[in-house]
Amino acid sequence: MALHGSYFLPHKATQPIIGSIGLFVLLAGFSNYLNGSDIGPTMMWVGAGTIIYMMFIWFAAIIRESIGGLYNHQVEISFKMGMIWFITSEVFFFAAFFGALYYCRDLALPWLGGDTPGTGVHSTHQFLWDTFKNVWPTNGPGHIGGNEEGEFEPMAAWGIPAINTLILLTSGVTVTWAHWGLLKDNRRQLIIGLALTVLLGFGFVFLQGVEYHEAYSEMGLTLGTGIYGSTFFMLTGFHGLHVTIGAIFLLIVLIRSLRGHFSSHNHFAFEAAAWYWHFVDVVWLGLFIFVYWL
Amino acid sequence: MSVSAIHDDHHDHGPAKGLMRWVTTTNHKDIGTLYMVTSLIMFMVGGAMALVIRAELFEPGMQFVDPMFFNSMTTLHALIMVFGAVMPAFAGLANWMIPMMIGSPDMALPRLNNWSFWLLPFAALMLVSTLFMEGGAAAAGWTLYPPLVLQTGAAFPFTIFTIHILGVSSILAAINIIVTILNMRAPGMTLMKMPLFVWTWLITAFLLIAIMPVFAGAVTMLLTDKFFGTSFFNAAGGGDPVLYQHLFWFFGHPEVYVLILPSFGIVSQIIPTFSRKPLFGYSSMVYATASIGFLSFIVWAHHQYTVGMPIEGELYFTYATMLIAVPTGVKVFNWISTMWKGAITFESPMLWAIAFVVLFTLGGFTGLMMSISPADLQYHDTYFIVAHFHYVLVSGAVFAIIGGVYYWLPKWTGRMYDERLAQLHFWLTTLSVNLCFFPQHFLGLAGMPRRIPDYALQFAEFNAWSSVGAFIFGFSQLIFCYIVFRCMSGHGEHASGEVWEGASEHGLEFTLPSPAPYHTWETPPNVH
Ligand code: HEM
Ligand SMILES: [Cu+2]
Numbered sequence: 001m002a003l004h005g006s007y008f009l010p011h012k013a014t015q016p017i018i019g020s021i022g023l024f025v026l027l028a029g030f031s032n033y034l035n036g037s038d039i040g041p042t043m044m045w046v047g048a049g050t051i052i053y054m055m056f057i058w059f060a061a062i063i064r065e066s067i068g069g070l071y072n073h074q075v076e077i078s079f080k081m082g083m084i085w086f087i088t089s090e091v092f093f094f095a096a097f098f099g100a101l102y103y104c105r106d107l108a109l110p111w112l113g114g115d116t117p118g119t120g121v122h123s124t125h126q127f128l129w130d131t132f133k134n135v136w137p138t139n140g141p142g143h144i145g146g147n148e149e150g151e152f153e154p155m156a157a158w159g160i161p162a163i164n165t166l167i168l169l170t171s172g173v174t175v176t177w178a179h180w181g182l183l184k185d186n187r188r189q190l191i192i193g194l195a196l197t198v199l200l201g202f203g204f205v206f207l208q209g210v211e212y213h214e215a216y217s218e219m220g221l222t223l224g225t226g227i228y229g230s231t232f233f234m235l236t237g238f239h240g241l242h243v244t245i246g247a248i249f250l251l252i253v254l255i256r257s258l259r260g261h262f263s264s265h266n267h268f269a270f271e272a273a274a275w276y277w278h279f280v281d282v283v284w285l286g287l288f289i290f291v292y293w294l
Numbered sequence: 295m296s297v298s299a300i301h302d303d304h305h306d307h308g309p310a311k312g313l314m315r316w317v318t319t320t321n322h323k324d325i326g327t328l329y330m331v332t333s334l335i336m337f338m339v340g341g342a343m344a345l346v347i348r349a350e351l352f353e354p355g356m357q358f359v360d361p362m363f364f365n366s367m368t369t370l371h372a373l374i375m376v377f378g379a380v381m382p383a384f385a386g387l388a389n390w391m392i393p394m395m396i397g398s399p400d401m402a403l404p405r406l407n408n409w410s411f412w413l414l415p416f417a418a419l420m421l422v423s424t425l426f427m428e429g430g431a432a433a434a435g436w437t438l439y440p441p442l443v444l445q446t447g448a449a450f451p452f453t454i455f456t457i458h459i460l461g462v463s464s465i466l467a468a469i470n471i472i473v474t475i476l477n478m479r480a481p482g483m484t485l486m487k488m489p490l491f492v493w494t495w496l497i498t499a500f501l502l503i504a505i506m507p508v509f510a511g512a513v514t515m516l517l518t519d520k521f522f523g524t525s526f527f528n529a530a531g532g533g534d535p536v537l538y539q540h541l542f543w544f545f546g547h548p549e550v551y552v553l554i555l556p557s558f559g560i561v562s563q564i565i566p567t568f569s570r571k572p573l574f575g576y577s578s579m580v581y582a583t584a585s586i587g588f589l590s591f592i593v594w595a596h597h598q599y600t601v602g603m604p605i606e607g608e609l610y611f612t613y614a615t616m617l618i619a620v621p622t623g624v625k626v627f628n629w630i631s632t633m634w635k636g637a638i639t640f641e642s643p644m645l646w647a648i649a650f651v652v653l654f655t656l657g658g659f660t661g662l663m664m665s666i667s668p669a670d671l672q673y674h675d676t677y678f679i680v681a682h683f684h685y686v687l688v689s690g691a692v693f694a695i696i697g698g699v700y701y702w703l704p705k706w707t708g709r710m711y712d713e714r715l716a717q718l719h720f721w722l723t724t725l726s727v728n729l730c731f732f733p734q735h736f737l738g739l740a741g742m743p744r745r746i747p748d749y750a751l752q753f754a755e756f757n758a759w760s761s762v763g764a765f766i767f768g769f770s771q772l773i774f775c776y777i778v779f780r781c782m783s784g785h786g787e788h789a790s791g792e793v794w795e796g797a798s799e800h801g802l803e804f805t806l807p808s809p810a811p812y813h814t815w816e817t818p819p820n821v822h
Contacts, residue, residue: 007478009400012310012318016409023459024416031451034521058405074477078402081473089465089503096511096541100526108534116604124529142530145523224523227532234518 008070015058022050059252066268067261076268083272087279090242094283097238101231101290109134109227112141139226147220154228155221157292160211164204165288168243171200172281175250175274185264187257194254197277201247208240235291239283246280249273309812317412320404321812322389325411327706329386330699332414334775336378337692339422341768343371348730348764350747351757364747365433370421372436376553377460378418380687383695384556385410385467388495390706392471394803394810395489397480397819402473406466413463421456424449435745437542438513440527440535444520451521454513461506468502471495480802482821486577489801493580494559497587498552504591505545505552512541536601543594551590553687554654555583557694558625561647564701565629567800568644569636575628582621582628589618599667600674608667615665619658626655641794642716646697649724650690657685660735675745678738684731689724696723696774704789707781708809715777722770729763 029043065071071079110116113134114125125132129141143150155161178193180186212233215221223233253273256262262270309315309324316328346367350358359367389407393400401407424431429447432438438453446453475488475496488496515526516538525531527538566573573579593615599608629651638644660682664670673679704710733756738744742753749757780786789808797804802821806814 007399009320009404011320012314013320013405013408014318016405016412017317019409020412020416023413023462024420027455027459028420028452031455034451035448061405078473078477081477082403082406082469085469085472085503086465089469089507092504093507093511096508096515099508099541099544100511100515100537103537103540104526104533108529108537109532112529112532112534128529138532140525140528140530140532142528144525144528144531222523223518224525227525230515230518230524230526230531230533234515234524 006072008065008072008075010061010065015054015061018050019054019058022047022054026051063256063261063269066266076266079268080271083275087275090279091283094235094238094286097231097235098286098290101235104227104231105136109136109138137228139228143226145220145222145225145229152220152225152229153218155211155215155219155232155292157288160207161288161292164207165284167200167204167207168281168284171197171204172278174200175277179270179274182257182262182267182270183264187260190257190262191254194250194257198247198250198254201243201250201277205240205244205247208236208243232291235287239280239287242280242283246273246277249276318408320400320408322393322400322404322407323706323810323812325401325407326386326388326390328411329382329389329414332411332418333379333383333386333695334778336374336382336418338771338775340371340374340379341771343367343374345764345768347371348761351749352761353758354749354751354754356748359747361747362430362433365435365745366425366431368745369432369435370425373421373456374418375687376436376549378414378421380553380691380695381464382414384495384498384552387491387556387560387695387698387702388467388471391702391803392474392492392495393478394806394814395492395801396475396478396483397802397815397821398474398478399813399816399818401470402478403470407470410463410467410470413459413466417456417459417463420452420459424452424456427452437539437546438516439542440516440519440538443516451517454517457513458510461510464502464506468499468506471499472503475499480815480818480821486580487821489559490562490573490576490579490583491556491559494555494562494583497583498555501548501552501555501587501590505548508541509545509549512538512545515541536598539598539601540595543597544591546597547594548587548590550683550686551586553691555586557650557654557691558583560694560698560701561629561650563801564643564647564697565632565651567701567794567797568641568647569633569638570796571632571636572800573628574631574634575624578624579628582624585621586618589614589621593618596665596667596670599670612665612667616662619662619665622658626651626658639795641700642711642713642720643697643701643794645717645720646693646700649720650693650697653685653689653693653724653727657682657687657690660685673738675743676738677734677742677744680744681731681734681738684727684734688731689727693723699778701794702803703778703781704793705803705806705808705810707784708789709781709784709786710789711777711781711786715773719770719773719777722773723767726763726766726770730760730767731763733757733760 024047025043026047029040029045029047031040032043033040111122112125112129113132114122114130115134116122132141137154139145139150139152146152174193174196178190178197181189181193221232222229224230250273253270256269309319309321316324319325319328346359347364350356350364389401392398427448429449431449432443432446432453434443434446444450475492479488515524518524519527525533527533527535529535562573562579593611595603595607595611596615599611603611629647640648660678664673664679664682700711700716737753737756737760740753742749791807792798792804793808794804802819803810805819
C-alpha cells in the first residue's frame with residue numbers, strides 16, 4: 001500500500017471498552033475490599049486481569065500497525081506529543097505529594113509547634129498540644145504510629161537510598177548509551193544497554209523492598225507513622241511503582257529490540273520508554289534531596 | 295504539514311451498524327455525539343437532584359427529605375453537573391468542532407478518544423450507585439473536605455474512585471485535544487488564525503493536565519487517611535486538614551476556568567456571525583485567555599479566607615484574585631465591541647450569547663466582591679456564594695453550551711431547529727434562572743448559610759421565589775430536549791451548508807455540507 005503522506009485512522013476499537021470495564025471492576029472490587037466485603041479481592045483480580053488483557057491487545061494492535069508501515073511521520077509526532085503531555089500529568093501527580101510534604105514541614109508543623117511570627121501563638125498549639133515542639137522528622141503531637149512508645153527511626157539518606165541514587169543515575173546513562181547504539185544501527189550496543197538498564201531498574205526495586213522491610217520490621221517506620229511515615233511511604237511508594245512500570249516498559253522494548261522491531265529512524269516506543277525512565281529518575285532526585293536528605 | 299487520512303476499513307466509509315457502532319467508534323463526530331447525549335442525560339439527572347434541594351427549601355422547616363440525604367443531594371448535584379454535564383458537553387463540542395474547524399480528518403489519537411468517553415458512563419454509574427449504599431452517598435459537599443468527608447459510609451471509596459476514573463478520562467481527552475490542535479492543523483491554519491473556540495480549548499486542556507492529577511492525589515490522601523492510617527489531614531499526626539483545602543483549590547480554581555474558558559470560545563464564535571463582523575480584538579482575546587489560564591493557578595486560596603491564613607496570604611490572594619478581572623474585562627469589552635455597529639440579528643444562538651455576556655458579567659462582579667478577603671468573611675458559605683457560582687456556571691457555562699448547540703445543531707443534523715420553540719425556551723430559561731438565583735444574593739447577604747435544609751423564617755419569601763424559578767427552569771429544559779430530539783430524528787427544514795448568513799466567513803465548519811459527512815477534511819483544505 002502506498003500510504004505515505006496519509007494519516008492513519010483506526011476503526012472499530014474494542015480495547016477501550018474492555019479497559020473501562022476492567023477499571024470499573026477493579027475499583028469497585030477495591031472499594032468492596034476496603035468496606036470489608038468478601039467478593040472484593042475476586043473482583044480485583046478479575047478487573048486487573050482484564051486491564052492487563054486490554055493493554056496487551058491495545059499495544060499489540062499498535063505494534064502491528066507500526067510494523068505494517070501504516071504510521072507516517074505525523075502519526076509519530078502525535079504519539080510523541082501524547083507521551084510528553086502524559087508525563088507532564090504524572091509530574092503534577094507527584095507535585096501534589098511533594099506539596100503536601102512542603103506544606104506540612106514549612107507551615108503546618110511550625111504552627112502546631114506554636115511558632116507563628118507576628119501573629120501570636122497558633123490556637124491549635126495553645127489549646128491542644130502546648131508542649132509540642134516542631135522537629136523534623138515527626139509523627140506529630142499525638143505520636144501516631146511508630147513502636148509501642150510511639151517512637152520511630154527515620155530513614156537515613158546515606159545507606160540504601162544513596163546506592164539507589166547511584167543505580168538510577170547509572171541507568172540513565174545506560175539507556176542513553178543504548179539509544180546511541182540504536183541511532184548507529186548498532187544492535188549489540190542497543191541490547192546490552194537496554195538489558196543493563198532493565199537490570200538496574202529491577203535492582204532498584206529490590207533494594208527498595210529491602211529498605212521497606214527494614215523500616216517496617218526494625219525502625220517502627222510505617223505508612224501510619226504520622227506525617228513523616230505518610231509522606232515518606234506515599235512518595236517513595238508511588239515512585240517505586242513508577243520505577244516498576246518503567247522497568248517493565250523497558251523490558252518490553254528490550255524484547256522488541258531482540259525481535260528487530262526498531263530502526264535508527266523508527267523507534268517511538270524506545271524513546272517513550274526512555275523519556276519515562278528519565279522522568280522517574282528526576283523524581284527520584286527530588287525524593288533523595290527532600291525526603292531522605294534534608 | 296499536510297494531513298490526508300487513510301482508514302483501516304477502506305471499503306465501508308460510513309458508520310458501522312447497530313449498537314456496537316457507538317461502543318467501538320473512533321470517529322470524532324460519533325464520539326462528540328456520545329459526549330453530548332451523555333451530558334444532556336446527566337444534566338437532567340443533576341437537575342432532578344437540584345429540584346429535590348429546591349423543593350425542600352421551598353418553605354422553612356423540614357418537608358421531604360432528611361438532612362443527610364439533603365446534603366447528599368447538594369454533593370452529588372454539584373459533582374454530576376461539573377463532571378457529568380458541563381465538562382462532557384465541552385468535550386463533545388471539542389470532538390465535533392475542533393477537527394472541522396482546523397481542517398483535520400479526525401482527532402489525533404482516535405482510539406484514546408473512544409476511551410476518554412467510555413470511561414465516563416462507568417464513572418457515572420459508580421457515583422450514582424453510591425446513593426443506594428449503606429450510610430448513603432457522600433454528603434460533605436462536592437469539595438469533599440476532611441474530616442467531615444471521612445465520616446462517609448460504604449460510599450466513601452466508591453466516591454474517591456469515581457474521581458480517579460473521571461480524572462483519567464479528562465486527562466486523556468486533554469492530551470488528545472492538545473495533540474490534535476498542535477499537530478493536525480490544515481496548511482495555512484497558523485495558531486493565530488485558529489478560531490477562538492479552538493484556542494480556549496487548547497488552554498483549557500493545559501489546565502486539565504495540570505490539575506486533574508493534583509485532585510487525584512488529594513483524594514488518594516483522603517483514601518489512605520481513612521483506610522491505611524496516614525496522617526495527611528490529621529493534626530495529631532503532624533498533618534493538617536487545611537492542607538486538603540489547598541490541594542483541592544489548587545485543582546478547584548483552575549477547574550472553574552475549565553468550566554468557563556470553552557464557553558468564552560463558543561460565545562466568541564457566535565457573536566461575530568450574528569453581528570456580521572469579524573471578532574473585535576482577536577489577538578487580545580487569545581492573550582486574555584492565556585493570562586486567565588495562568589492567573590487561575592495562583593489565586594486558589596480565595597476559597598479559604600475564613601479558614602485561617604497568615605495575613606500576608608489573605609492580602610496576596612485578594613490582590614491576585616482581583617487581577618483576573620482585568621483579562622476577563624478585556625473579553626467582555628471585545629464582545630461588546632464586536633456587536634458595536636454590527637448588522638445584528640437575534641436568532642437563538644445570539645440570544646444565548648448576549649444573555650451570557652450580561653449574566654456572566656454579573657457573576658464576575660459578585661466574584662470581585664468576594665475576592666476582597668475582609669468582605670468575604672461575611673459572604674463565605676452563604677447563599678451569596680451559591681448565587682455567584684450559579685450566575686457564572688448556569689447563565690455562564692450552560693448558556694454558552696446551549697447557544698453552541700443551537701448554533702451547530704443544523705450542521706450536525708442537517709436540520710434547522712424550530713426557531714419559535716427555541717425562542718420560547720430561551721425566554722423561559724433566562725427569566726427563570728434569574729428568578730431562581732437573583733434572590734439568593736440577598737439571602738446570602740442577610741446571612742442564610744448554604745448546605746443546610748432548613749432556615750430562619752425571615753428567609754421564607756425569597757426562598758419560595760427561588761424554588762419557583764428553579765422548577766420553571768427545570769421543566770423548560772424539556773423543551774430543549776424536544777427541540778434537539780426533533781432535529782436528531784430528521785424533522786425540520788433542511789439546513790444549508792452555510793446554515794447562517796455569511797457564516798462560511800467565520801469558520802471552516804460552515805464551508806462543509808449539512809449534515810457534515812461522516813468523514814470530513816480527508817484532504818485538508820487550504821487556509822488563506
Ligand atoms: C472575575 C472572576 C471571578 C472571581 C473574582 C471569583 C471569585 C470567587 C471567590 C472569591 C470565591 C470564594 C467565595 C467563598 O467561598 O467565600 C468563589 C467561589 C466560586 N466560584 Fe468564583 N470567581 C470568578 C469567576 C468564576 C467562574 C468563571 C466560575 C465558574 C465558571 C466560578 C465558580 C465558582 C464556584 C463554583 C465557587 C464556589 C465553590 C464552592 O465553595 O463550592 N467563579 N469565586
Ligand atoms: Cu476560585
